[in-house]
Amino acid sequence: MTSTHLLLRSSSYPVLIEHPARYNDLDPSRRIGRDAIVRWFEDARIAVERDVFGAGLTARMRLLLASVRVDVLAPLQVIPRSATGARIDTGQYRIGIGVSHIGDSSFAYTYGVFAGDECVATGESVSVHATVGGPAPLPEAVRAALETLRTDAPAPTRLERGPSRLIREAYPFRLDVRTRFGDLDPNRHVNNVALAGWYLDGLAELHLDVLGYPVGGPLDGLSPSSLRVDYLDEVRYPGIYQLRVGVLDLDETEVRYACGLFDGPRCIGLAEAVGAHRLEDEAGDPGDLAARLEPFRMRNV
Incomplete structure (x- = not known):
């Protein structure tokens, strides 16, 4: 069990984003591929940062991804289904996202993917604020914005x-x-x-x-x-x-x-x-x- 498995309820995440599953997200087993879920996490991350940082600050920053993890807990299909097998009415998954750690030049997100109330995948990622000279301290405005997304989760594993x-x-x-x-x-x-x-x-x-x-x-x-x-x-x-x-x-x-x-x-x-x-x-x-x-x-x- 990883640290991300501890957040299996949608209420654990400060932000929930609806995300459709597309046909080209499927792998040969007709389930959502692991690389597609990495993309979903990227979509959620960018959407949240544009919202909480603001377009101007986001454009000036250079954030590099240092690591990402995906843990699949149940099959993901194009049409989401509940634990009982019934189709989810919205036809979309929900991605929960929150900040689990804020360091000097880096910060970490934790993720949950939900089909209805069931958590079907979890994840975590670490982003680094960088300049030409390498990692740089996070701007105070970014640090303050990240605090609004804090969730009760352990820092990412190494x-x-x-x-x-x-x-x-x-x-x-x-x-x-x-x-x-x-x-x-x-x-x-x-x-x-x-x-x-x-x-x-x-x-x-x-x-x-x-x-x-x-x-x-x-x-x-x-x-x-x-x-x-x-x-x-x-x-x-x-x-x-x-x-x-x-x-x-x-x-x-x-x-x-x-x-x-x-x-x-x-x-x-x-x-x-x-x-x-x-x-x-x-x-x-x-x-x-x-x-x-x-x-x-x-x-x-």
Whole structure:
């Protein structure tokens, strides 16, 4: 259980925003993709900041996302459904957002996604106020505005990592990624949502390799239920980067992955994900996926 799981009621959040689910939010399992939920959090974050900071201050500030986490608690579909399976009348989800921590140059949000009264996903993110010279103190006007959004939630968790997580050769699986112009945001670097999609692509490619490249992609249900991304440096266009994936832990039902994004030997991004490995295809059992994932454990380097 993460700190975000503690806020499972919509009344815990100072702001609730209705958000429609779109067809292109769906992944191959016909459920809302994890990268789509990262985008929903971004939409909520920007809407709140424009409202509480004001357009003028928002335009002058440079806020960079340092990390984001998504935890999916129940299936999300285009037409929201309650815990009993009944359709939600509005046809929209609600995103709760509040501020859980205010530091010198950074602050953190906590999120909840609701279908009716049921919390179906939670999350957290950290934003950093930056100038050309690096992190800068938050303006007093911003600090005061953030205080109005305070909610009773723990500060975001830190991604635990040893020195090997920053070493490219510690990750057994490799995927090369070329940046696209359409991935850029107004800061002229690859957007955080696009980068979250890169890590999900890396996991999907690993699953394809493990399953023998089935037509139509990996089996439904292999998408992670939890995804955490740490943005260590900007990813630029044009460029070709190495995305690496390894297995951290395996138990009877779940697998925990580690991901690293590298510019040459330099690590510029990290991620962790947790997902299932016990699945059945239409014909029955696809085999022991845990045993197939064993060769991809992180290396000691």
